[in-house]
Amino acid sequence: MSRMFFDRYAAPGALLALLGVAWETCTRAFEVPPWILPAPSQIAQAAVLSGGTLPEHLRTTLIEAGVGLAIAASLGVAVALLMANSALARRVVYPLIVISQNVPLIVLAPLLVIWFGFGMLPKVLVVALVGFFPIAVGMTEALLRADPELIELVRSMGASRMQVLRTVRLPYALPAFFAGLRISASYAIFGAVIGEWVGASSGLGLFITRSQRAFRTDQVFVAVIVIAALSIALFYIVGFVARLAMPWQAATTEESS
């Protein structure tokens, strides 16, 4: 038990602390100017000082990421259902969505700002666009791959196309949906920040641009840490929801381990 605690928390925690101490020592020993590389203690100080403005930016980014992710999930599922049900749709839509993923964000994000202004909408669109792809692709494949013998069995029981979808294909594709959602979730904050970085009236991306212009590298680091923490939190939340939505998986792995 204590062994597990050590492996899980104490060991990575100790490594992180060690790196922090090394970082602090080096910046002090070599007298690195804070606008090049601030020490961890300076970053902590900046975090406390920006406590007034940061929550508002954080809220904006979280809303953009959340709404964008929700759209990504709905759109991903809709596109997957469409592509899984029609070979024609697959041939027509697949190339389009692959192309959509290859338009560089640094090109797309400014365009979206030109089209939709400095509000939340262009950021939400960036998150949705980046996020729907892994869900749509993963789920399409899974819907198509669902065990043909299972499908044949429920068909022999008189199931309609819709019932086959509900009883076999959709539950079969659920793990793929959550695998896709995990990837999308880990890009969601990043996508929103990119959108804000190009042009925004609020958000972590704006906070970073402003800090950079003022050579407040310590604040940039604060933002980076917040973004990392949010991404990790979102990733784990999706994992948690996945376990709730697929209780049979947890039950079965417990049994075999």
Add this chain to the structure above:
Amino acid sequence: MTASTAEAAIALRGLRHSFAGEPPVPVLRDMTLEVPTGAFASIVGPSGCGKSTLLRILAGLVTPDGGEMQVRGSAAFMPQRDLLLPWRRAEDNAILGAVLGGVPDGEARARAQALFATFGLAGFEQAWPGQLSGGMRQRLALLRTFLTPRETLLLDEPFGALDAITRRQMQEWLQSVWLEDRRTVLLVTHDVDEALLLSDRVFIMSTRPGTIVESLDVSLARPRGTRDTTTPAFTVLKAQLLDALERGSAA
């Protein structure tokens, strides 16, 4: 014993089927057989003789190339693999065929709950299929088949994947369940003892393209147990069956 078509649950005349290809591969030729309503019948044949294809045709999953076929009130099909849905608890798996067959959810559940003990699954109603043993999974799949509101049951080697001891227990158990239920059953197997132990009539199939080589009536008293497989009457039938199998393989 010639049952008229009117009282037969399954009647085939000159049924034939080929797998698509260049040239097509004939699987079944001139299949003629009749299973009386309420009888337990088995089909025994070498692997790859088209037994499973025949069941899939009877289940309505494959359309045969030609010949006549009658299945009274359509059939419930149990494939070789248990094919439980991993995302449904045992009870929800059990009622799947019933609900898809139009039985209201509550009624299907009540019927399933009443049968869980009979099928040796009492206390496992809320278990996930992944938590059940091989024998239990197979019994659950059988329960699902029994609860499907069809007049005929088609079972494709239901015990093929089980070990010899479990398999023997399951055969005797299936017999007792069937004696209560009395629906028409057509069982596909390659186990000669299993066919004779369970059936009123055994059909022996030839190698591919499969056809019926012989039909054997088994009129031993029920319930039959493992010990009955050592009686002279059983041995005589077994010898007949094995001879027919050999003829079918030589053809």
